[in-house]
Structures are given as structure tokens and as C-alpha cells.
Amino acid sequence: MTIFSKIIKGDIPSYKIAENDQFYAFLDIFPMMEGHTLIVPKVEVDKFFDVPTEYLNAWLAFAKPIAAAIESVVPCNRVGISVMGLEVPHAHMHLIPINSADDMNFTRAKLKLEPSEFQAIQAKIIAQLPATL
Template identity: 35%
Template sequence: MSTVFSKIIAGEIPGRFVWADDRAVVFATIAPITDGHMLVVPRDEVDQYTDAPDDLLAHLALLAKTVGRAQQAAFGSPRAAVLVAGFEVEHLHLHVLPAWDESSLRFDNARHDVPGDELDAAAEKVRDALRDAGHGANIPTALGAPTLG
């Protein structure tokens, strides 16, 4: 059965993509804990972190690092945080977000009422920072497109 993330990757459900490669995509969450909160998601439907092959986890971790650096540049945060829970969607994903302190890194701080234009603007800031860091080849040609041009 296809997960909601697989449907986003396939373009059946809209997504705000900031990265795409042959193994993973990165898109904005619709319930950010902080501005610029992104999800690093493998294209393959892996149920949870402990089920993933080591090479895929390594790829996702390096991608999270790249995105985290872009978030720090885009939002001026002292840290980038990575959270792995997986209770919301049964498809492995890493939450990567700009972080200022540990107390704010809780899912109950997620905002569910962020207007779409604010989500778009935050995603575009991450896309710009990724471009500035030399990763333009992995930035989808349009915010809502999971494929490269």
C-alpha cells in the first residue's frame, strides 16, 4: 500500500520540494516546529529507521547534514536538529529543522495553522541556501516538483 509520502513523491499530493536525487527527496512539512522544518524521505517505502539498509541511512544522514547547513544559513540558527520518530507516517523520514534550543524540539510545538505562502517562503529560503552552497543540480526546477529539470 502506498504511503502519503509516496503519494507526495509521485505528485499525487502537493509537496514543497527543496531537494531530489535518485534515492531521496526533501520537502517541507505542513506542521513545522520551526520555520524551515523539512522532511528527508527515501523514495523507497521503508517502514521505519531500524528497517533501513545501512547505505540508505548513510545517504539520508548526509543529506540531512546538507539540508541542516542550508537551514542554518537561511534562518541564522545556531544548530540544525534531526529528529526521528516515525509515528505519524509509516514511511521512514528524518525531521531536519533550524534549532535555537532543546526545549523547542518537541512535536507538540508543531504549528498546524501556517499559511501556505509562509510555508512556500520558508522552503524557498532553504532552496536558495542550497543553491548558494553549490547544490543547484539537486534542486527541483519548481517548488512543487519532485523531479529534476
């Protein structure tokens, strides 16, 4: 069982942004930028392109309002998307508020936020989401 499956199951706490029957979105605890959110499928699959085809369109549809919510509360030019999958053997998507391409440079030092900062941005993003995803 991957760390993401443990987060989805509730065995490891997270700053949950949204959830439906297929996906779970939560703040990255090692963020590139404030508001950096991970979206993972509830099915445990290592590689993005091994995820069942029916999930791929649904994944973007689930991510779209989350990206809009992030963009509305985090000062940025746009929300970038990255699928790398090297850190955890469970397919996942990064939604990262960006102002330049360098903001998505995963070799840069990560932000160090306090729990209260995570909770504040979590609340702001959730407040901008539609009632159902």
C-alpha cells in the same frame, strides 16, 4: 501506499526542497519551527532501522547541505535532527531549526503558516543549496 509515497510520486503537492534518486526533502506542513523539513527515502520502509544499510550514510550525506541551507536562512542556534516515525509508517527524518531542546518537543502546538510563507522559506532554502545533491 503511504502519504509520503504519494508526495514523492506527485499525487499530493508539497513544498519540495530537494530530491535525488534515493530521497525526497520537503517542508513539513505542520512545522515545529519555520524551515522544518522532512527527508524521506523513496523506498517505502516503515522503520528507520529497517531501511537498507546502503541508504543510511547516503541519507545523512543528502541531509547535510539541506541542514546547512536551513541554518543559513532561519535564525537558529543549529538544525536538530529527529527520527521518530510514529506519525506515518514510512521512515523519515526531521530537520528542525532550534535554539533550545524544547524547540524539538513534538507535543507542542505546531505553527500555522500561510502558503505564501511556505513558498518564501522554500525559495530561501533552495537558493542556498548546491546545484547538485
